[in-house]
Amino acid sequence: MTDLKYRLAPASEMSRYCFPNNAVSGDASRCVCLIDSSTVEEINHIVHNGGLYKRPFNEAFEETPMLVAVLTYVGYGVLTLFGYLRDFMRQWKIEKCQNATEREEQKDFVPLYQDFENFYNRNLYMRIRDSWNRPICSVPGAKVDMMERVSHDYNWTFTYTGRVIKDIINMGSYNYLGFAQKTGACQEAAAKVLSQYGAGVCSTRQEMGNLDKHEELEKLVARFLGVESAMAYGMGFATNSMNIPALVGKGCLILSDELNHASLVLGARLSGATIRIFKHNNMQSLEKLLKDAIVHGQPRTRRPWKKILILVEGIYSMEGSIVRLPEVIALKKKYKSYLYLDEAHSIGALGPSGRGVVEYFGLNPEDVDVMMGTFTKSFGAAGGYIGGKKELIDYLRTYSHSAAYATSMSPPVVEQIITSVKCIMGEDGTNIGRARVQQLAENTRYFRRRLKEMGFIIYGNEDSPVVPLMLYMPAKIGAFGREMLKRNIGVVVVGFPATPIIESRARFCLSAAHTKEMLDTGGSVLATRTKQFCKYTWEQEEV
């Protein structure tokens, strides 16, 4: 075991913090214990289900140090006070009011926005607004060109200087397998299809928008995933929000992870089913909910539930954690519920041949009832898909909202997906796909190890290409983004409300297109320039 936090102990010492060593090295007489330190809480571990995992599962979410938490709250408090002060000054015209205002003719209408709703926007978000929506003008590959913009009024308005900042190392785009390219087989194929078919489709799938290309794509995706049948949609977000209502309705129960994506939450809400939340990646919480649901039935009427659907994601993009799929499938089989797996980030990024989290854990794709994913991240295109049994897909072809009312996918985009899937599967006759998947795994391990060695707090699973680096304090969000950009590295910073209020973070998305030199550059910038204000971890203990 290369991780510093574990030690081997005799099996008799097995406690809540251990997992059987046979999951790792085949030795059943010993268990691997986590160091029971008071600063190391909430470390997820495999307990009695160790036999379900065929590979080590290392996730860590180090707890926020107390001093840092207090300082973060103080920081937000100061910002809020200043916010009130500025609002006061704006109201009394001491300071110029920069926001857009309502029309004169409509001043007596009910106000469109409540003042408080926008407090966060005006006073906190506006100060660091330049960290987001950065406009680029090249392929979003490993290096990207950005349009320079300046603000002379503290981010209320931006002007473009006309200069282009070239060759910024791009650690923010979801380009896991490096298919965002402007040259190569994918681009040529897409160009050919574009000249043949045009850009749009102008009709829905059920009417006149079902091209032969779509049928080809769906067969290919089904083969890639190892399922009976698949269906593709034009937007990943809409795949969730339009298909979950088709699968479940009133009288059904949805068990959704705490940190699910907005599209899953919206789809669950629109379906009209009852929603219950279980703690993030916590199997005990999920099992308790399942037991209670079946035993007690629907609230008040006590009728049995029509069906239970568990919504989980493959990789959670804000935490970098991977779902505990073997345990979820074991629970699902035991309690006869259905599993909806959203592989937006994990398809192409996990698994020895890029087939996602199911392959990563060595499980059978038929165990997952609904396999959903998107083409935006690892395939360099746009859209989403759902794969599963033929009855499921036939039903979705008939009753999905998207098939009946939304325009189908654009042909060049479809061709890009077809070419990139064939490349990953190795059917184009080259080794590129395989090499990229391996490169991504290597990059992930290397980068994560380096950041840990430098002393940063990194969340998530060891194998996840999404690397969140904790910043905590609000001022550091803006500072980190700007410092990295000055040194030509583009990162993504996230704060409230995408994350809990004291857990702001910077997020690195690794790519197979990143070379070791780029990762080293990133690491050295972090080590020299930003380390003094981001180094938090207390964990340096040796085994």
Next chain:
Amino acid sequence: KRVRDTRTKLAPAYHLILEGILILWIIRLLFSKTYKLQERSDLTLKEKEELIEEWQPEPLVPPVPKDHPALNYNIVSGPPTHIITVNGKECINFASFNFLGLLNNEKVKSAAQASLKKYGVGTCGPRGFYGTFDVHLELEERLAKFMRTEEAIIYSYGFATIASAIPAYSKRGDIVFVDEAACFAIQKGLQASRSNIKLFKHNDMADLERLLKEQETEDQKNPRKARVTRRFIVVEGLYMNTGDICPLPELIKLKYKYKVRIFLEESLSFGVLGEHGRGITEHFGINIDDIDLISANMENSLASIGGFCCGRSFIIDHQRLSGQGYCFSASLPPLLAAAAIEALNIMEDSPDIFQTLRAKCERIHKALQGISGLKVVGESFSPALHLQLEESCGSRENDVKLLKRVVDYCMNSGIALTQARYLEKEEKCLPPPRTRTGQICVELDCCFLIPLSHIIRISVLHCIVTSRFFH
């Protein structure tokens, strides 16, 4: 004189007794058992396990009959332009929303090719995280300039445009007055917003005024609540489900009389109505600032993918942080944005395209009149018409089967029509079964005009002559 010190006077007796009772009550509450709101489960472990064993869920999806009309899609090979190859047969395409014929336009395709060579296909991120390209910014500027509004915002999916825009402004407790014939995307947006929905009869301004008056009397009962309840009217420029337009001037009058904001959905009317294709506001000559939000998708006239909203910055800027389909979804692929920009260029450079479209629509509308058994639903200048059965065959299923035979017959004769697809269980006000036709594509080659209507007339006359369908 000695001042009596009243501070040390003993408290009155009732005060002490009250305090004593309160202390005893607190002690009792602290030590009494807490009651869970949910009924306590008195089941034993064994009983629970039995219940878990016995429970059988429904199958994930019910089986779909093999001959379900929506199950077997038509397969189109090649571009879906005005001549389309459906299921191996070449037909004239009356079923795609390619109103201006820009789908196969060479200039549009070359602009998209140039963009493909520069940016690749996907954007690999949402707008907030390195997914904003200069083409997106350019498209937003151009759309805002074209529609003569302050700002525009683009979405990567047409359906998601209005479905994300409505919940960004209208929340729980707000009131939305919406036309009965609103399309499905609007219905989903309203459902996501959790507001109070009040339906008014299609295009019936008297019904709408009645609802607004009722709301006014409600407001007078509770003025405090009324001051924070936002109100909206959601209408479409050209309704997809009925093919007619909304009476916008009357709506504007109602807006100012009852202080309600208007959201206008212009997916079908953008690029169709108005002298320059600016939509229904230009058609009626209304100041665009009177409409709070205009939303349209770029999948009809612009022959691209995606959608946009335009209006004043005060309104549109809010969606950049609250529009779910904007913040949490990848941005539009640059090649599609470039195609839309080029299509917009063509629309601006040749405004006579709209007159040609209107003339053809009127022609087809006239040509389709007088078919016994089928009535034409839609305005004469609407490029999307419906053919509906004059008399129902008894049940919706039979109507659908009959229309399918009509459509199949037309397809075999070289005209591609389509049945209008609805999700029967999901629509609030389900339109009757009909075929959608007359999606006229402007063919700039004028000599095509006459044979077009000729063929329609003949093929439909064939239906009558053989009288296999209507008796």
